[in-house]
């Protein structure tokens with residue numbers, strides 16, 4: 478890869494249609510007019526439910542599938558114009574990490590890492606140096622001669638990441654890289670991907686169906702639904718001000734919003750008073766400001782639901798409080814709070 482300015486990946490009006498299963502069936506639009514730019518040096522996540530078109534989108538980027546319409550530009554080169562040789566070169570500049578690892582299970586870790594280097598024509602001694610460097614980076618120096626089939630899932634994915642990085646690609650595509658792993662292992666692998674981005678400067682395009690993955694490592698995110706990008710932006714913005722229903726559903730999986738109606742009903746049995754949800758965003762008021770306002774107006778308050786989360790140094794969250802005391806005083810406290818802490822009545 479050569480160009481050094483502009484986005485590393487840019488899709489404009491990208492469409493991918495597949496023919497229907499049977500003759501006469503309508504074509505299926507797996508990707509439906511996607512505009513998207515992945516900037517150099519960032520971790521860009523694409524999130525969506527199963528069937529949203531995420532994997533197909535990734536296959537457009539590494540040109541495993543041609544677009545039906547629109548354009549896909551990687552490092553300044555329109556991939557639709559590439560010859561076989563050009564495509565091979567493109568793919569050499571793109572590391573791939575998969576959910577099911579796609580490693581040679583019966584070979585050793587070393588053998589798996591040597592393979593792409595041999596294909597790239599690297600001399601034996603240089604391979605030794607490179608493999609040892611990679612194994613140290615992913616924390617598997619002691620596993621060089623272990624059979625991949627004997628490793629744990631997390632170790633396998635470390636090998637998968639090392640293999641993807643073997644030829645120093647500027648771009649890594651991670652397709653559900655942690656979806657087959659348990660929560661602890663997921664955290665380790667996400668930490669490793671973050672180091673790949675920060676320490677090696679590798680741009681990462683990752684696809685996932687888990688908002689927690691997005692929250693942990695992505696800088697920007699695009700939400701896909703039925704082939705379309707319905708919303709995209711910096712992760713903090715998308716989390717704090719989700720615009721689309723699908724996005725709100727994803728955000729709710731990691732950030733407490735309002736309690737469900739049956740939870741509210743149970744809470745009301747235990748807590749008297751008026752239920753109000755306070756929305757905290759880093760730029761606005763903090764919980765202590767809200768609590769001070771209640772105290773000033775002699776309003777009793779009890780925290781009944783919610784939590785504060787941290788995303789890339791920005792804290793936000795939703796707290797539901799039960800407010801007791803004189804009704805006029807509660808109104809006055811809430812009126813005072815409104816400009817700094819947005820609140821809504823919990824029905």
Ligand SMILES: Nc1ncnc2c1ncn2[C@@H]1O[C@H](COP(=O)(O)OP(=O)(O)OP(=O)(O)O)[C@@H](O)[C@H]1O
Pocket residue numbers: 495496505506507525526527528529530531532533534
């Ligand atoms: N080669 C193909 N031929 C026909 N239809 C396809 C093909 N590849 C994907 N599709 C269809 O395109 C749609 C999007 O699939 P895709 O795999 O991109 O979604 P996804 O968001 O990655 O979901 P998942 O996480 O389940 O893989 C699906 O309806 C799928 O059945």
